[in-house]
Amino acid sequence: LAKTTQPISMDSYEGQEVNITCSHNNIATNDYITWYQQFPSQGPRFIIQGYKTKVTNEVASLFIPADRKSSTLSLPRVSLSDTAVYYCLVGDITSGTYKYIFGTGTRLKVLA
Amino acid sequence: DVKVTQSSRYLVKRTGEKVFLECVQDMDHENMFWYRQDPGLGLRLIYFSYDVKMKEKGDIPEGYSVSREKKERFSLILESASTNQTSMYLCASYGGQGAPNQPQHFGDGTRLSIL
Numbered sequence: 001l002a003k004t005t006q007p008i009s010m011d012s013y014e015g016q017e018v019n020i021t022c023s024h025n026n027i028a029t030n031d032y033i034t035w036y037q038q039f040p041s042q043g044p045r046f047i048i049q050g051y052k053t054k055v056t057n058e059v060a061s062l063f064i065p066a067d068r069k070s071s072t073l074s075l076p077r078v079s080l081s082d083t084a085v086y087y088c089l090v091g092d093i094t095s096g097t098y099k100y101i102f103g104t105g106t107r108l109k110v111l112a
Numbered sequence: 113d114v115k116v117t118q119s120s121r122y123l124v125k126r127t128g129e130k131v132f133l134e135c136v137q138d139m140d141h142e143n144m145f146w147y148r149q150d151p152g153l154g155l156r157l158i159y160f161s162y163d164v165k166m167k168e169k170g171d172i173p174e175g176y177s178v179s180r181e182k183k184e185r186f187s188l189i190l191e192s193a194s195t196n197q198t199s200m201y202l203c204a205s206y207g208g209q210g211a212p213n214q215p216q217h218f219g220d221g222t223r224l225s226i227l
Contacts, residue, residue, distance in 0.1 A: 032213040043116070043202050043218025044155070087154065091213065100145070100216070104154035 004088050004103035011109045018075045020106050022088035025069050033064060033071045034089045038105070044087060048073070075108075083110045115139075118203050118219040126227055131190040133222050135203030142207060144186035145216065146170075146178065149200040161186055193226045200224075 005023040012018045024033065032051050036044035048055060050062040050071070061074040075082055085105040119134035137144065145160040147170075157170030159178040167178050175197060179187040186205075190197055200223050204216040 034213075034215060041220065043204070043220050044216075045218070046215035049213070049215060100157060102147075102155040102157075104152065 003101060004090060006086075006088060006103045006106045008104070009107040009109070011111060012078055013111050014079055015077050018078050018082070018108060018110075020073045020075075020086055020088075020108070021070055022073070022103060023070045024088070024090045027068050027090050031091045033062070033068075035060070035062065035071075035073045036087045036089065038085045038087065047086075078108075078110045080110050080112060082108065084108060116203055116205055116217050116219040118201075118222050120222050121220065122223050122225075124225045124227060125190075125193050127193060127195060129190075129193045129226075131193050131224070131226075133188040133190075133201055133203075133224070135186045135188070135205075135219060136184050137186075137203075137205040137217070138184065139205070139207060139217070140183065141205040141217075142183070143205060144180065145204040146176075146186065146188045147202045147204065148172070149202055149221070155202065158188065195226050198224060198226045 032049055034049040035047045037047050038044040048057055048060045048062045050064050052064050055062045063072040085107050087102050087105045089102050116137045125131050143162050146158045147155040149155050156172050158172055158176050159167055159170050161167045161180040164180055164183050177189045200221045202221045203219045206214040206216045208214050
């Protein structure tokens, strides 16, 4: 089964770049890597998704090395409002049907 | 914008009760999911459905069942609630059959307490 591993928590200061890495050693050939952000008392919200190399959108970048066994979410110039839990997600189709395996999440705290 | 609505934000029930959690999405999505979220364990998949009347077990289906009679509605049922089912329950959906890499859209969760 594909499984993701992330750091439990990270602290950063406002204005810094934050990089959160996720390991997914058993990622399947067709799997995409997706990152979500979750605030307290809310459901996770989609941030970014990628398959390989680099993807960038208006809020984040996602770096995926050639072997795809890890990925790094990069948040440029974080603010206090980026304090949240971040999850990486890969699909898993080893059982024949597609399943989603969430990691345990990384709790990011942005300090003033 | 996709909206996934869970019927209750907070729910308190007693041990042994049959509990229904309801989820409705307004984007005609084929795929719907139920997760539970516990501290230190992240999100764990209970059941999912990729079409009306279809269902698949996730990682932790024991003690739960689901119902999908209409495309927009996916219900999670706790047949006989127990205290270890106290948790945050999250519903999600995405559209497109055979397109598992589409991002999931989540509701804001139901915090269920079993006394």
